[in-house]
Amino acid sequence: MTYDTAARLTEILLALSFIQQGLEHLVRFRKEQILFGVRITLSLLVIAGLGGPWPLVGLALSSLVFLQRFQGPYNGGSDRMGLLALWCLTASRLLPGLKAQEVAFGYLGAQLILSYFISGWVKVLNPDWRSGRALRDVFQFSTYPVTEDLRRWADRPWVMLAMSWAVMLFELIFPLSLFSQPSLIVALVIAASFHLANACLFGLNRFFWTWLSVYPAILWLQGRIF
Amino acid sequence: MLQAIRLLMPALIPAWNFFDVIADSPRVEFALLADPDETPQAWQVFRPPPPGQSLGAMARRLVWNPVWNETLFVVSCAERLMRQPTAHSEDEIYARIAADLVRSGTNPKDWICFRLVFVARQGEDLIRETRFQAVPRRVAEIVTR
Numbered sequence: 318m319t320y321d322t323a324a325r326l327t328e329i330l331l332a333l334s335f336i337q338q339g340l341e342h343l344v345r346f347r348k349e350q351i352l353f354g355v356r357i358t359l360s361l362l363v364i365a366g367l368g369g370p371w372p373l374v375g376l377a378l379s380s381l382v383f384l385q386r387f388q389g390p391y392n393g394g395s396d397r398m399g400l401l402a403l404w405c406l407t408a409s410r411l412l413p414g415l416k417a418q419e420v421a422f423g424y425l426g427a428q429l430i431l432s433y434f435i436s437g438w439v440k441v442l443n444p445d446w447r448s449g450r451a452l453r454d455v456f457q458f459s460t461y462p463v464t465e466d467l468r469r470w471a472d473r474p475w476v477m478l479a480m481s482w483a484v485m486l487f488e489l490i491f492p493l494s495l496f497s498q499p500s501l502i503v504a505l506v507i508a509a510s511f512h513l514a515n516a517c518l519f520g521l522n523r524f525f526w527t528w529l530s531v532y533p534a535i536l537w538l539q540g541r542i543f
Numbered sequence: 544m545l546q547a548i549r550l551l552m553p554a555l556i557p558a559w560n561f562f563d564v565i566a567d568s569p570r571v572e573f574a575l576l577a578d579p580d581e582t583p584q585a586w587q588v589f590r591p592p593p594p595g596q597s598l599g600a601m602a603r604r605l606v607w608n609p610v611w612n613e614t615l616f617v618v619s620c621a622e623r624l625m626r627q628p629t630a631h632s633e634d635e636i637y638a639r640i641a642a643d644l645v646r647s648g649t650n651p652k653d654w655i656c657f658r659l660v661f662v663a664r665q666g667e668d669l670i671r672e673t674r675f676q677a678v679p680r681r682v683a684e685i686v687t688r
Binding site: 340346385388392435436457464513 | 554560565631
């Protein structure tokens with residue numbers, strides 16, 4: 318995948334995820350409707366490829382207004398990944414010279430790798446994760462399970478243990494998938510299934526769309542390095 | 544602007560330590576009051592999760608999940624109130640509770656109050672502890688749109 322194709326695909330997917338998020342806000346508070354209306358319009362311009370880099374610049378600048386409005390990200394990690402992708406894409410579109418553009422876009426791909434590896438690393442260091450206790454806690458009393466029925470999963474310690482190790486091992490070995498494109502594609506399919514499960518069980522739908530939008534960056538980075 | 548840039552930095556240089564520790568989990572509870580001096584008695588959980596949901600609903604939430612995402616934002620505000628109390632976090636929680644009440648036809652002359660109850664594990668038991676209670680506000684004085 319060429320740099321131009323990957324960057325363009327990433328910005329289209331990211332713009333689609335912004336539209337999905339923006340539409341959710343249009344039914345809420347009036348102040349939010351204005352802010353997210355602007356964001357949807359700019360995202361449509363990005364998808365249409367109109368206005369050169371300026372709709373991306375507009376999205377990046379408006380992200381500062383959102384951060385101010387909500388005093389931080391609205392939805393934690395998914396918003397943070399969206400911001401990272403947006404600012405990396407904007408920088409890659411504005412920087413002079415292909416090398417600098419590739420560095421900005423490559424940073425995004427590298428952060429995606431770290432997002433899996435570091436998540437696995439911090440978990441495996443925690444004895445509660447290694448015993449399955451931490452995942453039991455997530456199901457038993459965290460705010461994330463979308464239904465009360467799901468809390469009963471905490472009563473199956475062996476399932477929790479197996480799920481914990483499956484997640485940790487996948488996250489830790491994810492960087493190894495970079496050695497070939499087929500292995501990376503398999504890893505990304507598994508990762509997307511993991512985000513899909515999180516969306517179904519914990520209602521984290523924004524994670525699914527945001528992480529998916531960054532996959533072209535890592536596919537390009539893999540080809541660029543290996 | 545400087546504050547917004549400060550808030551942007553953790554996104555540009557992320558920590559990626561998702562779920563490293565399962566922290567005590569806040570529940571937002573609210574009570575309706577006839578006057579601000581009344582002692583709240585009948586606490587209600589703000590947006591309790593449903594008992595179950597169909598596969599269709601689960602699939603729909605993949606593309607349309609505004610209420611749940613807003614509830615997660617309220618949880619973030621509750622956690623922020625514990626870490627670094629600000630009027631913003633309190634305002635945001637009040638706005639969401641009041642908006643739901645107004646939609647359900649609550650008398651805007653009523654007062655509301657919310658509290659944060661944290662659920663934590665102690666050994667094999669779950670314990671609940673109230674760690675914050677807001678000063679009551681009149682529903683009519685809260686921006687709900």
